[in-house]
Amino acid sequence: xxxxxxxxxxxxxxxxxxxxxxxxxxxxxxxxxxxxxxxQELPLxxxxxxxxxxxxxxxxxxxxxxLLYFLIWRDIKVRYKQTLLGVAWAVLQPFLTMVVFSIxxxxxxxxxxxxxxYPIFAYTALLPWQLxxxxxxxxxxxxxxxxxxxxxxxxPRLVIPISAVLGGLVDFGIAFVxxxxxxxxxxxxxxxxxxxxxxxxLLALATALAVGLWLSALNxxxxxxxxxxxxxxxxxxxxxxxxxxxxxxxxRWRGLYGLNPMVGVVEGFRxxxxxxxxxxxxxxVLISAAVVGLLLIGGLAYFRRMEKTFADIV
Amino acid sequence: MNNVSIRAQKLAKLYRIGxxxxxxxxRDVLADAMASPFRAAASVFDDRxxxxxxxxxxxxxxxxxxxxxxxxxxxxxxIGPNGAGKTTLLKIxxxxxxxxxxxxxxxxxxxxxxxxGTGFHPELxxxxxxxxxxxxxxxxxxEIERKFxxxxxxxxxxxxxxxxxxxxxxxxxxxxxxxxAAHLEPExxxxxxxxxxxxxxxxxxxxxxxxxxxxxxRTVIFVSHNLNAIWSLCPQxxxxxxxQIVDFGESGRVITRxxxxxxRLSGVIPEQDIxxxxxxxxxxxxxxxxxxxGNPCASVPSGGAVRMVLDYVSDPAVAGKRDVYIGIGVxxxxxxxxxxxxxxxxxxxxxxMASQGQFxxxxxxxxxxxxxxxxxxxxxxQGGESVQKVHLVGxxxxxxxxxxxxxxxxxxxxxxxLVPHSWSQRSEASWNLEGDRDAETSDH
Numbered sequence: 001x002x003x004x005x006x007x008x009x010x011x012x013x014x015x016x017x018x019x020x021x022x023x024x025x026x027x028x029x030x031x032x033x034x035x036x037x038x039x040q041e042l043p044l045x046x047x048x049x050x051x052x053x054x055x056x057x058x059x060x061x062x063x064x065x066x067l068l069y070f071l072i073w074r075d076i077k078v079r080y081k082q083t084l085l086g087v088a089w090a091v092l093q094p095f096l097t098m099v100v101f102s103i104x105x106x107x108x109x110x111x112x113x114x115x116x117x118y119p120i121f122a123y124t125a126l127l128p129w130q131l132x133x134x135x136x137x138x139x140x141x142x143x144x145x146x147x148x149x150x151x152x153x154x155x156p157r158l159v160i161p162i163s164a165v166l167g168g169l170v171d172f173g174i175a176f177v178x179x180x181x182x183x184x185x186x187x188x189x190x191x192x193x194x195x196x197x198x199x200x201x202l203l204a205l206a207t208a209l210a211v212g213l214w215l216s217a218l219n220x221x222x223x224x225x226x227x228x229x230x231x232x233x234x235x236x237x238x239x240x241x242x243x244x245x246x247x248x249x250x251x252r253w254r255g256l257y258g259l260n261p262m263v264g265v266v267e268g269f270r271x272x273x274x275x276x277x278x279x280x281x282x283x284x285v286l287i288s289a290a291v292v293g294l295l296l297i298g299g300l301a302y303f304r305r306m307e308k309t310f311a312d313i314v
Numbered sequence: 315m316n317n318v319s320i321r322a323q324k325l326a327k328l329y330r331i332g333x334x335x336x337x338x339x340x341r342d343v344l345a346d347a348m349a350s351p352f353r354a355a356a357s358v359f360d361d362r363x364x365x366x367x368x369x370x371x372x373x374x375x376x377x378x379x380x381x382x383x384x385x386x387x388x389x390x391x392x393i394g395p396n397g398a399g400k401t402t403l404l405k406i407x408x409x410x411x412x413x414x415x416x417x418x419x420x421x422x423x424x425x426x427x428x429x430x431g432t433g434f435h436p437e438l439x440x441x442x443x444x445x446x447x448x449x450x451x452x453x454x455x456x457e458i459e460r461k462f463x464x465x466x467x468x469x470x471x472x473x474x475x476x477x478x479x480x481x482x483x484x485x486x487x488x489x490x491x492x493x494x495a496a497h498l499e500p501e502x503x504x505x506x507x508x509x510x511x512x513x514x515x516x517x518x519x520x521x522x523x524x525x526x527x528x529x530x531x532r533t534v535i536f537v538s539h540n541l542n543a544i545w546s547l548c549p550q551x552x553x554x555x556x557x558q559i560v561d562f563g564e565s566g567r568v569i570t571r572x573x574x575x576x577x578r579l580s581g582v583i584p585e586q587d588i589x590x591x592x593x594x595x596x597x598x599x600x601x602x603x604x605x606x607x608g609n610p611c612a613s614v615p616s617g618g619a620v621r622m623v624l625d626y627v628s629d630p631a632v633a634g635k636r637d638v639y640i641g642i643g644v645x646x647x648x649x650x651x652x653x654x655x656x657x658x659x660x661x662x663x664x665x666x667m668a669s670q671g672q673f674x675x676x677x678x679x680x681x682x683x684x685x686x687x688x689x690x691x692x693x694x695x696q697g698g699e700s701v702q703k704v705h706l707v708g709x710x711x712x713x714x715x716x717x718x719x720x721x722x723x724x725x726x727x728x729x730x731x732l733v734p735h736s737w738s739q740r741s742e743a744s745w746n747l748e749g750d751r752d753a754e755t756s757d758h
Binding site for chain 1: 408
């Protein structure tokens with residue numbers, strides 16, 4: 001049994017398991033009779049052309065969690081190497097954007113902000129937005145950026161876009177400290193609603209991953225994606241209530257508006273942190289979550305289907 | 315049999331030619347989608363690659379019908395010319411890419427080493443890269459921590475372990491990368507031609523480490539163009555050519571056949587070459603090895619006698635000339651010249667040339683360890699302008715032989731050349747006497 005444990009980075013599946021039939025590229029099974037020789041204790045891997053539907057194989061992904069950890073760790077370590085300001089960039093990016101927004105939209109255009117001071121109104125939205133847009137950009141480029149890995153080593157390819165999405169969390173955490181400072185400055189005391197914040201954070205990450213999976217897999221074959229992504233994030237920024245309030249959108253259009261999952265995220269952040277009016281926020285969030293769910297399932301299916309060709313095409 | 319480690323059955327892999335170079339532009343796909351929107355939509359999730367696979371003109375089989383079995387603990391070398399499918403086979407075995415047909419059963423954890431330093435990040439320090447690279451190669455964090463000191467020591471870059479690897483020399487980089495890989499402990503290790511990098515001493519160290527690995531009962535598949543390395547490491551060799559297995563079995567046999575095949579391809583002085591040189595006054599037309607009885611032989615034992623026979627054709631004009639010099643160079647697989655044979659050294663005249671004949675060079679005791687050596691030829695007529703130089707006319711296969719008449723046969727890790735010698739002992743008391751006697755004998 002020891003050998004099986006050592007070989008733990010491969011999923012162990014029973015012979016009769018349906019997963020085995022369902023095309024998994026690779027399956028493992030334990031020999032049923034207890035073995036005398038060491039070889040019989042070793043897990044068996046069968047490699048064959050995949051056919052039909054593809055199992056998600058989350059268990060294998062779990063076995064590779066250390067690799068996921070190291071890839072995230074690498075991205076964080078490398079991000080601000082050889083920069084003068086270092087980690088300060090994590091704060092400067094949303095902060096300077098907030099300043100620009102406050103001057104142009106808050107002061108000059110006098111965009112209504114639901115009665116909340118405009119700077120914190122914008123900053124609260126910019127935090128999840130920057131997390132999202134960075135995660136989207138990084139993940140859609142992740143497979144191409146890691147092509148050396150893909151063509152030289154085996155591991156579940158999902159590790160790569162997932163690590164790209166999660167890599168932005170540290171920056172988010174650092175920038176969040178500024179938000180706490182701003183809340184103190186504006187004397188905003190969060191209610192218990194703040195406990196729901198992780199859900200909105202999760203929704204933002206899931207949105208980025210869902211779209212990132214599609215784009216990263218497409219990017220392997222069509223490098224057009226590389227040029228497309230900046231436009232996507234730019235348009236998406238305007239379609240999300242960051243510089244303005246969602247209440248500007250007419251009520252009858254709100255269902256359609258909610259199809260953009262980031263609307264739910266941003267409104268959720270403002271509601272959880274700034275006690276902004278919750279009118280219609282719940283239905284928005286539900287629509288957003290449903291959209292993300294569908295996108296994510298489709299993205300995972302597409303990614304898994306394309307996965308086997310990555311090493312040949314990238 | 316239960317101790318089979320790898321069982322491949324009818325493996326095949328189809329590549330689209332140019333797949334790597336030309337990316338399909340989205341434009342083309344959109345155009346397709348406009349033409350037939352429903353089929354395009356369905357094809358996003360459709361697993362069959364459909365008609366694309368059927369047409370064969372723009373596709374190539376990198377592997378076709380490859381079946382073999384490797385037992386647990388076996389060390390197998392894979393040889394073959396470029397494009398034979400060696401790397402494709404390793405990529406399938408390591409699950410990087412999927413076979414188009416056939417299947418492989420693998421028993422045990424697989425570690426693959428298709429490249430040294432996969433995933434090394436230039437900005438990270440040596441220490442950080444050890445962890446990163448280890449994780450990428452499939453090691454657990456605890457495992458890396460346990461072996462960390464050993465890895466650093468093996469690499470010999472202790473002093474620079476906290477320096478970003480972008481500041482490393484390429485040699486240091488490779489050493490560190492290989493050190494991590496060498497400490498992988500999978501049941502099955504797949505190694506591509508990665509030893510081609512790094513200095514000779516380090517290559518030796520790596521080969522030694524691999525030998526260690528194979529003695530621990532692990533299955534090793536080793537792809538290399540270095541036939542000597544394969545020969546000394548792998549008892550079994552698999553010869554691939556254009557995606558198919560040509561031969562699989564005992565290394566001596568397979569490598570000998572492979573070399574003969576390759577030298578036939580590159581020609582023991584190809585016919586065209588001789589014709590092209592037909593205006594040279596002296597031409598070597600063939601080269602072969604014979605034993606002292608005059609029988610042609612394919613290989614020579616270490617310490618055995620061998621005759622190298624060169625057929626020549628000469629013009630009547632030079633037939634009577636005396637000063638003909640023939641040189642035979644013997645090099646190892648790395649192309650390093652080990653020794654040369656020439657009648658210039660022995661100061662022997664090859665006179666009285668006929669219009670056609672043979673030059674014969676006799677080596678009474680071949681001082682080479684078992685392995686594969688390359689032979690080059692040159693001939694020159696003194697005072698004349700004619701110099702024929704032939705690169706790689708053939709291979710000299712040296713098999714195991716009892717050079718020292720002791721039954722002890724050193725391998726190439728002790729050097730390529732064997733020197734006859736003997737040992738004796740003397741004590742302090744007999745020092746002078748012994749010394750005198752030595753001096754006396756050397757005078758004669």
